[in-house]
Amino acid sequence: MIAATPFLRKTLLSVLACCLLAFPFAVQPKEAAPLADDPAAEKRLRSLSEEFRCLVCQNQSIADSNADLAVDLRREIRSMIHEGKSDSDIKDFMVTRYGDFVLYRPPLEGATLLLWFGPGLLFIIALVALRSTLRRRDRTLAAERELSPEEQQKAEALLRAATDTPPKE
Amino acid sequence: MNKFLWPLAGFIILAVFLRIGLDLNPHEVPSPFIGKPAPEFSLPVLGTPGEALDKHFSPRDMRGKVWLLNVWSSWCVSCRAEHPFLVRLAKEGKLPIVGFNYKEVRGDTEIDASKLGAEAERELVQKRARAWLAQRGDPYQLTVLDIDGRVAIDYGVYGVPETYLIDREGIIRVKHIGPLTEDALREKIMPLLEQETRGKP
Numbered sequence: 402m403i404a405a406t407p408f409l410r411k412t413l414l415s416v417l418a419c420c421l422l423a424f425p426f427a428v429q430p431k432e433a434a435p436l437a438d439d440p441a442a443e444k445r446l447r448s449l450s451e452e453f454r455c456l457v458c459q460n461q462s463i464a465d466s467n468a469d470l471a472v473d474l475r476r477e478i479r480s481m482i483h484e485g486k487s488d489s490d491i492k493d494f495m496v497t498r499y500g501d502f503v504l505y506r507p508p509l510e511g512a513t514l515l516l517w518f519g520p521g522l523l524f525i526i527a528l529v530a531l532r533s534t535l536r537r538r539d540r541t542l543a544a545e546r547e548l549s550p551e552e553q554q555k556a557e558a559l560l561r562a563a564t565d566t567p568p569k570e
Numbered sequence: 571m572n573k574f575l576w577p578l579a580g581f582i583i584l585a586v587f588l589r590i591g592l593d594l595n596p597h598e599v600p601s602p603f604i605g606k607p608a609p610e611f612s613l614p615v616l617g618t619p620g621e622a623l624d625k626h627f628s629p630r631d632m633r634g635k636v637w638l639l640n641v642w643s644s645w646c647v648s649c650r651a652e653h654p655f656l657v658r659l660a661k662e663g664k665l666p667i668v669g670f671n672y673k674e675v676r677g678d679t680e681i682d683a684s685k686l687g688a689e690a691e692r693e694l695v696q697k698r699a700r701a702w703l704a705q706r707g708d709p710y711q712l713t714v715l716d717i718d719g720r721v722a723i724d725y726g727v728y729g730v731p732e733t734y735l736i737d738r739e740g741i742i743r744v745k746h747i748g749p750l751t752e753d754a755l756r757e758k759i760m761p762l763l764e765q766e767t768r769g770k771p
Contacts, residue, residue: 456728459596469677470728473719498726500602 442482449488450475453495453503462505601726601745608639608736609724613714616671616699623692627668627714629740636766638667638759639734640710640750641722644702645678646730652749653706659755660709665763669713671699672722672730691717735759737766 447464453474455466463471463478474495481491495503507513548556610630614623629639640656642649660667674695676683683691695717703713716722725734726745735744735758744758 456599469673469719473723477720477723497602498723499728500600500726502599 442479445482445488446475446479449478449482449491452492452505454505456499456503597729598747599728601742603726603734603742603745606742608734608740608742609721611721611724613716613721616669616696616703616713616715619696619700623696623715627712629736632666632668632736633740634738636665636735636737636763637711638665639670639725639736640667641670641672641725641727641730641732643672643674643677643730644698645674645680646672648749649731650706652731652751653709655750655752656709657707659750666711667709669703669710670722671695671713671715672727673716673719674698676718677730735762737762 450464450471451462453463455461455463455468455471455474457468457470458466461468461471463474477494478491481494486494492504501507501513507516509517608629610628612626612628615625615627617623617625642652656667675681675686675691675698681694686694695715699713699715703710719727725732729747731749733744733746733750734742735746737743743762746754746758
């Protein structure tokens with residue numbers, strides 16, 4: 402390994418120190434936890450907000466996203482938990498504002514039938530297709546195994562010729 | 571032949587779906603508010619310098635009018651692009667526009683609002699909102715201030731700018747996400763506006 406110059410080493414060390422020092426402070430101010438003393442409520446907040454999609458970064462849940470809106474919505478959910486609202490009250494709150502889109506588990510209704518059962522349907526179609534392909538292949542293979550009368554004759558002739566004239570030394 | 575047609579058919583179906591997908595905007599989530607009453611609120615109105623925030627506005631005040639509620643913020647880049655169009659629209663005087671200033675200070679990632687006191691934040695919000703309108707023109711009949719963004723949650727705001735068309739009965743008819751444009755006005759808003767004016771007694 403090439404020895405790092407003292408300057409380089411010093412710089413690296415100070416960068417590392419800065420990262421270590423800055424990290425806890427950078428994270429804290431965003432997430433003040435008013436219910437930190439109530440771990441059960443925090444756990445409920447966590448599990449609830451995992452069920453909701455963040456509308457800003459749509460592939461993250463409200464629990465995971467650090468978008469401003471997600472932070473605000475966590476605050477709202479937290480205060481609703483504090484007020485003793487039920488899970489379905491909180492779900493209704495989200496759905497009236499953002500629609501079913503906010504739910505990672507969309508409700509089962511006409512428009513979502515394909516969404517819920519589409520994959521299963523595709524799987525069944527694939528199974529049926531696989532079965533019919535295998536059967537067809539089986540049939541063609543079976544047909545190939547049988548020799549036609551001419552082929553039979555030819556094969557017998559060949560075999561006879563082979564046994565009649567022994568190979569030369 | 572069949573053997574070669576199947577993958578081709580599969581490819582064509584896939585291509586059609588992908589082509590449709592190109593035109594879809596995943597950020598345009600169908601709003602559950604269409605056809606529902608605009609949520610009530612009472613928010614302070616942005617006044618002239620030195621004026622206290624004691625005047626309040628509520629959507630009820632606009633009963634009997636067809637109007638636009640436009641959510642904006644001075645830190646929002648798309649609002650900057652949208653603003654000249656709003657100014658022009660206001661000059662034409664087709665319909666009143668109410669400005670809804672969303673988290674002017676708290677939403678700005680460059681400011682740490684938690685360090686400001688409530689009073690200081692209110693001051694800064696007004697100063698920044700006024701500066702924006704003075705610089706770029708004020709298309710709004712009035713501007714309300716949603717300093718903590720709570721009311722915006724009731725309206726399901728998730729990306730500024732957003733614009734709502736609210737009818738005479740206070741029902742939300744259109745929600746437009748992103749900058750309002752000539753096309754959006756012509757296609758989404760004008761047909762409803764004409765329908766509304768024709769139905770006027």
